[in-house]
Amino acid sequence: xxxxxxxxxxxxxxxxxxxxxxxxxxxxxxxxxxxxxxxxxxxxxxxxxxxxxxxxxxxxxxxxxxxxxxxxxxxxxxxxxxxxxxxxxxxxxxxxxxxxxxxxxxxxxxxxxxxxxxxxxxxxxxxxxxxxxxxxxxxxxxxxxxxxxxxxxxxxxxxxxxxxxxxxxxxxxxxxxxxxxxxxxxxxxxxxxxxxxxxxxxxxxxxxxxxxx
Numbered sequence: 485x486x487x488x489x490x491x492x493x494x495x496x497x498x499x500x501x502x503x504x505x506x507x508x509x510x511x512x513x514x515x516x517x518x519x520x521x522x523x524x525x526x527x528x529x530x531x532x533x534x535x536x537x538x539x540x541x542x543x544x545x546x547x548x549x550x551x552x553x554x555x556x557x558x559x560x561x562x563x564x565x566x567x568x569x570x571x572x573x574x575x576x577x578x579x580x581x582x583x584x585x586x587x588x589x590x591x592x593x594x595x596x597x598x599x600x601x602x603x604x605x606x607x608x609x610x611x612x613x614x615x616x617x618x619x620x621x622x623x624x625x626x627x628x629x630x631x632x633x634x635x636x637x638x639x640x641x642x643x644x645x646x647x648x649x650x651x652x653x654x655x656x657x658x659x660x661x662x663x664x665x666x667x668x669x670x671x672x673x674x675x676x677x678x679x680x681x682x683x684x685x686x687x688x689x690x691x692x693x694x695x696x697x
Contacts, residue, residue, distance in 0.1 A: 507588035510553030589657035590623040597627035
């Protein structure tokens with residue numbers, strides 16, 4: 485499982501690899517919380533109903549752990565990270581590590597977009613579903629959104645329309661999201677969320693389990 489989290493991706497640079505270590509740590513934190521929850525130790529900072537909903541809607545342990553880790557990140561940042569009610573991701577995934585990488589980067593980007601923006605209830609909502617032979621995931625936030633003229637450039641490595649909360653440019657995550665999606669024959673795009681904000685959509689073909697990179 486650790487190898488799935490930290491294994492190299494196509495054309496990953498040293499900077500991107502370092503960036504991805506944070507996602508791996510969030511996933512490991514989520515795995516620890518899930519183990520505690522399974523033991524009946526309901527000490528998680530995330531609301532118990534949301535943890536129960538996550539376990540009921542998603543089967544893959546790595547995805548469960550990543551989502552829970554990001555929920556905990558949201559608590560730290562004052563942002564509610566939640567799984568949409570229409571989410572349903574059943575069965576084994578061929579490439580769970582790639583899905584976790586994509587999901588983690590999209591959630592990080594969304595949390596950065598809404599944290600400290602003055603919204604009364606900053607929210608990031610994640611939707612995961614199987615659509616035939618592919619997994620479709622959407623990450624929506626009620627932040628300032630992405631202007632139409634920036635919706636392609638935002639997926640370019642090193643480009644960012646903002647600075648993160650620690651003052652450093654963030655331009656690696658979204659470029660990696662598109663790279664991985666296209667590597668699998670899928671796509672990644674961003675549009676305006678209904679009601680304001682951004683909605684990122686990734687369609688990731690899910691080949692036979694155990695297939696090669």
